[in-house]
Amino acid sequence: MHSLTPTPIKLISYDHDGEKARHFTFGLLDPKAMAAPEPGQFFMLHVPGAGAAPFTFTRPPDSQGVFRALVRQMGSVTSALFDCEPGSILGVRGPFGKGWEISPLKDRRVLIIAGGCGLAPLVSLTDHLIMQQYCNELVLLYGSRSAAASVLNPERERWGKDIPVIDILENRGHKHIGLTGTPMDAIDMVINRMKAIPDVLLLCGPEIMMQSVAREFVRRGLDAKQIWLAIERRMHCAVGTCGHCYMEHQYACKDGPTYRWDALQKLVARQSADRQAAYHC
């Protein structure tokens, strides 16, 4: 049986991590209450009195049940979370969904392109790939609205010691140097920097960005079956019964949120692809 009842967690601490974004550290009151998640799986965070919303693990629960998640203040649940002080008791359910397929990345040239808070579902995967030296080549291209809106700065700085991490900002401001534009504008530069066109492309960010980038790489010769992405949908139950995250006959909470790009196309062909908010969690 599915349980729709959360298990309690304590809000341990948080760091400010970009505009209206915080990197939270939570602790399971019972460290054994949750199964170990795979990179890319998500959990439902329950903020009593406000509701629940899906978030990804940026660090899975350790032996003490401590885990981390990046959250941008966007709606009523996240606003209520931002009002919580360390020590607050909240709820969690999970892990849910399908995470990233890791085996196709073994000894391959892998390019990760993330936008805004879309980097969050790729954090634990990137950590894993770097730590295990799993890929032949690994490059991260990260796009965001501005330097202030960029998230996971400590993580990108840390990864930058092991792999190329390339940032591109839509609005760079006069004080900064570097790439300006969206990830689409940096594709030539990234490919030139890699040994060759990547074998595998991983995407997470605004859907319109992911679609544009995926189509461009397919145009350049990358097999559509080598493109993977994670999508965001509204979710209430996370077990495939409430219906909110439907895409044709599938449910993003259960059948996703990571998909192979060509498989996803059939599901989103008739959905509205426009992103009204360019970069968000």
Next chain:
Amino acid sequence: MQTYRLDDPSVLQKHLAGKYRVYQMATGTEGNASWQPDVDGESISGGQRPPLSSAKTLFFSEQENLFSFDGECFRETLPTPEPFAVFGVHSCDLTAIAYQDQFFADDPYYQARRKQALLVGIDCITPCENGFCPTVDAGPGVSQSCADLILHCRQDGSWWLLVCNDKGVRAITGLDLDRAEDTALQTREQAIDSCKQQFADDGYLIDGIRVLHEEKMPEKFWQDVGLQCLACSGCTILCPTCSCYGTREKLVDDNRVEVERFWDSCLYESFQREASQHNPTLEPGQRVRRFWTHKFGNEFVETFDRYGCVGCGRCEETCPGVIGVHSIMKRLSKYA
């Protein structure tokens, strides 16, 4: 399947009332029938049509608490119903319950109610106004796999009682009934076949479903139909297989929160809208199209081994925008 003679269904009803809380159709002040417990004075008849509200609310509650939070702990609030019998459920609605049994197989709230229920079906012996159950293999005779007991009204006004399974056997234990004649099941099949022959021509339904499968309709079709959807949720509320729900928080007092789920509708504009305001189904045509593919799409048949529509016709009856199943299929069939 053992079959017995029954002079009057009320004999069975009274017997079951000693073991179960009995729900049956009751007519309200506005003339609409709905499922009510402990109904006195209402008889059941062979020609009775299904009530406007299906029996799904008895298992998938219109609103129910999922859990509560007291500031420290979350506590699951599972329902604990006494054994209950649903008396006189038509084949379309029983087929829908079997469909939801599968959909909610791992839902503890649904299953807590379902395991306590005895389903007493009733064969339809005449078609109802908007029903087309034979077209979607959901009637008019009750399938043995969908009920525990089946009532069949004979032409002379007497009844047969069919016992489908062990649960049915236990339910009638203590009831003194005569075995039916050997030809009972065959005669019942003939009556059901005769009922099937009386249904209106379903050619446009079959054509419309085929057009939907083959996507022969232009994209503009759904835009036009979407304009007629008032997002009233009448169809999704009355549809016996619709199962979408939302959740909401109820502040009981300073220290206690209850979380409730409630019937939602995929036809609401906000149904898929995210906190960022991104809405993957912003256009009403997208939502209406998905509703109908959910009811007739082949992809769902692969999972459930049948269509999501059981042919009750309630959507046609309730839709103020005239885009219920008959209206939609007539329009789709023009592209056949």
